[in-house]
Amino acid sequence: MNIGEAAGRAGLSARMIRHYEAEGLLVPARLANGYRDYTPADVAVLRFIRHARALAFPLEDVRRLLALWRDRNRASADVRRIALDHVAALEAKAEAMQAMARSLRHLAAHCHGDGRPDCPILDELEKTP
Amino acid sequence: MNIGEAAGRAGLSARMIRHYEAEGLLVPARLANGYRDYTPADVAVLRFIRHARALAFPLEDVRRLLALWRDRNRASADVRRIALDHVAALEAKAEAMQAMARSLRHLAAHCHGDGRPDCPILDELEKTP
DNA sequence: ATGGGGCTTTCCATTGTGGGAAGGTCAAGA
DNA sequence: TCTTGACCTTCCCACAATGGAAAGCCCCAT
Numbered sequence: 001m002n003i004g005e006a007a008g009r010a011g012l013s014a015r016m017i018r019h020y021e022a023e024g025l026l027v028p029a030r031l032a033n034g035y036r037d038y039t040p041a042d043v044a045v046l047r048f049i050r051h052a053r054a055l056a057f058p059l060e061d062v063r064r065l066l067a068l069w070r071d072r073n074r075a076s077a078d079v080r081r082i083a084l085d086h087v088a089a090l091e092a093k094a095e096a097m098q099a100m101a102r103s104l105r106h107l108a109a110h111c112h113g114d115g116r117p118d119c120p121i122l123d124e125l126e127k128t129p
Numbered sequence: 130m131n132i133g134e135a136a137g138r139a140g141l142s143a144r145m146i147r148h149y150e151a152e153g154l155l156v157p158a159r160l161a162n163g164y165r166d167y168t169p170a171d172v173a174v175l176r177f178i179r180h181a182r183a184l185a186f187p188l189e190d191v192r193r194l195l196a197l198w199r200d201r202n203r204a205s206a207d208v209r210r211i212a213l214d215h216v217a218a219l220e221a222k223a224e225a226m227q228a229m230a231r232s233l234r235h236l237a238a239h240c241h242g243d244g245r246p247d248c249p250i251l252d253e254l255e256k257t258p
Numbered sequence: 259a260t261g262g263g264g265c266t267t268t269c270c271a272t273t274g275t276g277g278g279a280a281g282g283t284c285a286a287g288a
Numbered sequence: 289t290c291t292t293g294a295c296c297t298t299c300c301c302a303c304a305a306t307g308g309a310a311a312g313c314c315c316c317a318t
Contacts, residue, residue, distance in 0.1 A: 004264065014265090015307065033314060035265060044255065051254040055229050059304075069251050076248035080240045083233050083250050090230040097223040100184050101216045108216065111209045119205035121212050122198050125180040126173065133295065143296090144276065162283060164296060187273080 006038035010046035020049055023059055025066060057086055135167035139175035149178055152188055154195060186215055 006028075007014045021027055021036075026045050029037045038046075048069060052062045061082055068074040068082075110120045135157075136143045150156055150165075155174050158166045167175075177198060181191045190211055197203040197211075239249045 002265070013307085016305080018267095019305075033265085035314085047257070048254050051256065053305090055233055056226065065251070065254065069255065072246060074246050074248075075244045076240050076246060076250075077242045077244065079248045079250050080237050080242040083237045083240075087230045087233045087237070090226045090233075094223040094226040094230065097185065097219045097226075101219040101223065104184055104212050104216045104219075108209050108212045111205050111212075113206045113209040115204045115206065117201060117203050117205060119203075119208045121205075121208050122194070125177050125194065126198065127180065128173075128176070131296075142276085145274085147297095148274075162296085164283085182274090 001038050001043075003036045003038065006036075006043050006046060009043045011050050012046055017046060020046075020059070023063075025049060025059065025063055055086075056090065057082075061086060130167050130172075132165045132167065135165075135172050135175060138172045140179050141175055146175060149175075149188070152192075154178060154188065154192055184215075185219065186211075190215060 001009075003014045003017055007017055010017070017026075026042060026049070028042055029039075031037050045066065048066065049062055052065055053059075057065065064082055065079065068079050104121070107121045107124055112118060130138075132143045132146055136146055139146070146155075155171060155178070157171055158168075160166050174195065177195065178191055181194055182188075186194065193211055194208065197208050233250070236250045236253055241247060
């Protein structure tokens with residue numbers, strides 16, 4: 001099947017499928033006319049990529065997960081380590097963002113929020129240190 | 130003062146100061162030899178930018194906050210709106226990331242994590258829908 | 259056989275930061 | 289005075305992941 005149909009079945013854009021190919025994740029066969037030719041197994045790989053990206057695995061992680069997926073003798077410990085490292089990264093970023101949100105919410109709570117120019121948020125941003 | 134000293138005082142890299150200038154946030158005076166020339170007031174602006182970036186305000190927001198900061202007659206409501214919109218964006222992203230982390234942690238909890246190939250994480254990623 | 263739509267590739271943009279090259283400038287020391 | 293080293297300048301490239309657009313080939317239906 002061509003890239004349009006594969007995209008439809010996998011739930012990805014043709015654009016991104018080409019990008020993943022450029023990144024070496026899935027290189028499909030080519031027809032005589034140069035068109036990419038996807039098998040149902042290829043579509044399964046594309047779906048795997050989509051699911052992994054939906055969990056925000058970076059493409060580098062997706063590459064490693066795909067390798068493990070294709071390896072029937074993989075150790076589940078390897079998969080688990082990749083996943084838990086990613087979880088730790090996600091939680092660290094989320095916590096950092098929530099800390100920023102808390103600070104700002106605190107500042108905003110003390111801001112009149114009316115027509116007066118007085119504003120603790122700007123006061124904080126202009127602090128000397 | 131030249132860009133190196135301004136960078137040291139503001140806690141930014143000379144590189145980023147040039148970038149902020151290219152983005153139109155702060156355009157310093159120039160000496161006859163072409164060197165940028167920063168005043169103490171410029172350094173205060175740079176610090177403002179650094180504080181705003183530390184709270185992850187996008188440069189576009191920083192631009193608007195700077196405009197309000199410079200405007201002695203600003204309404205604090207304007208500042209507050211920018212801040213609270215940003216807080217909402219931060220919290221939405223943080224929540225999305227934590228939801229992903231929760232899913233993955235749940236899957237990992239059911240993964241043996243030993244030498245066996247069996248792995249619910251990969252099972253989830255290969256699901257058909 | 260012609261038109262429209264899908265396919266191909268290649269380049270550019272995003273956001274914020276950093277690396278590096280190639281060249282000008284300045285200050286200090288021999 | 290000349291050299292040396294540290295600074296400054298601009299311009300290009302990289303990252304990650306996605307989208308957009310151009311220019312040209314291919315195929316099917318009319």
